[in-house]
Amino acid sequence: MKPKVYIxxxxxxxxxxxxxAVCEVDVWEHDDIPVPRHVLxxxxxxxxxxxxxxxxxxxxxxxxxxxxxxxxSNMAVGYNNIDIEAAHKRGITVTNTPGILTETTADLxxxxxxxxxxxxxxxxxxxxxxEWKTWSPMQLTGQDVYGATLxxxxxxxxxEALVRRxxxxxxxxxxxxxxxxxxxxxxxxxxxxxxxxxxxxADFICILTPYTNETKNLIGERELSLMxxxxxxxxxxxxxIVDEIALYEALSTNKIWAAGLDVFEEEPVDxxxxxxxxxxVVAIPHIGSATVNTRRKMAELAIENLLLGVTNQTPKSVxx
Ligand code: NAP
Ligand code: GLV
Numbered sequence: 111m112k113p114k115v116y117i118x119x120x121x122x123x124x125x126x127x128x129x130x131a132v133c134e135v136d137v138w139e140h141d142d143i144p145v146p147r148h149v150l151x152x153x154x155x156x157x158x159x160x161x162x163x164x165x166x167x168x169x170x171x172x173x174x175x176x177x178x179x180x181x182x183s184n185m186a187v188g189y190n191n192i193d194i195e196a197a198h199k200r201g202i203t204v205t206n207t208p209g210i211l212t213e214t215t216a217d218l219x220x221x222x223x224x225x226x227x228x229x230x231x232x233x234x235x236x237x238x239x240x241e242w243k244t245w246s247p248m249q250l251t252g253q254d255v256y257g258a259t260l261x262x263x264x265x266x267x268x269x270e271a272l273v274r275r276x277x278x279x280x281x282x283x284x285x286x287x288x289x290x291x292x293x294x295x296x297x298x299x300x301x302x303x304x305x306x307x308x309x310x311x312a313d314f315i316c317i318l319t320p321y322t323n324e325t326k327n328l329i330g331e332r333e334l335s336l337m338x339x340x341x342x343x344x345x346x347x348x349x350x351i352v353d354e355i356a357l358y359e360a361l362s363t364n365k366i367w368a369a370g371l372d373v374f375e376e377e378p379v380d381x382x383x384x385x386x387x388x389x390x391v392v393a394i395p396h397i398g399s400a401t402v403n404t405r406r407k408m409a410e411l412a413i414e415n416l417l418l419g420v421t422n423q424t425p426k427s428v429x430x
Pocket of ligand 2: 164185186187188189211380399
């Protein structure tokens with residue numbers, strides 16, 4: 111009997127060819143609606159493999175319904191949507207898609223840094239609304255990127271890729287990480303600093319840690335109060351790492367200059383969310399890895415992991 115797999119969103123059809131030759135493949139076909147929980151609860155009962163996205167919460171109560179599940183293949187590098195401990199306790203392998211999205215996500219992070227510092231979205235709106243009456247010396251002035259200090263919180267794959275971009279802008283790079291990275295310091299010319307010193311000293315703070323119990327609300331009222339009034343916060347990691355109420359307060363009272371946000375505590379973010387009403391916020395819908403090439407590569411790797419998992423082979427990128 112062929113192994114059964116469930117795929118929780120449409121993926122490019124050509125990528126499923128090999129999988130379909132080996133497995134019985136069932137797909138949630140709606141591109142714009144996540145699979146409802148009750149459907150997932152039904153499907154999980156007798157499948158051998160699950161291909162899911164960061165929009166699916168894979169928790170204990172769901173896993174309790176799985177009778178034959180061997181592998182959960184997440185099409186994302188972040189896996190905070192999955193209860194890893196609960197999966198491992200049940201002998202289920204979890205995989206993610208690290209590495210292949212690193213450069214694309216670093217590009218987007220740098221794009222947010224540029225957009226916020228030079229007020230790109232605000233300026234484009236100003237022009238479209240017909241508010242551009244003349245050129246004047248201090249009109250729509252922003253903050254310099256070239257030569258500024260970049261503070262990275264979470265010096266992993268994407269953090270390092272961001273440093274490489276920043277070096278082209280002659281930026282001084284400092285970082286805070288759970289563990290120190292002497293090799294990275296030497297190779298990329300970055301300096302380690304304590305979190306508070308990064309917050310006090312950097313012109314740009316980029317959050318690039320995973321979302322865990324330790325990083326939940328890592329940046330709250332106290333941390334934001336340490337930042338300079340000209341500083342910019344960029345979050346392309348996960349929403350819950352920054353306290354959104356405190357961030358709104360800091361931005362709306364100009365305690366910090368601006369924020370670039372690709373991720374939110376609740377996604378999709380409510381369009382009436384107070385943060386979205388602020389001119390100094392550039393908000394985008396979790397598109398860090400969203401290029402055609404990268405998303406295809408992520409889907410390919412996630413399918414490969416799924417296939418290896420259901421055929422009792424070792425998948426390529428196992429979460430441990
Ligand atoms: P990574 O290589 O694992 O890097 C994460 C870094 O964060 C590691 O260096 C890790 O330190 C550090 N870290 C972990 N917990 C920490 C803590 N409590 N305090 C300080 N540092 C801590 O991951 P990555 O590939 O760069 O991705 C980072 C995150 O970005 C992902 O987990 C995901 O949530 C997010 N992401 C978002 C998008 C998007 O579309 N917006 C796309 C890709 C990724 P250690 O070396 O000590 O483990
Ligand atoms: C996207 O957010 C990812 O974790 O890959």
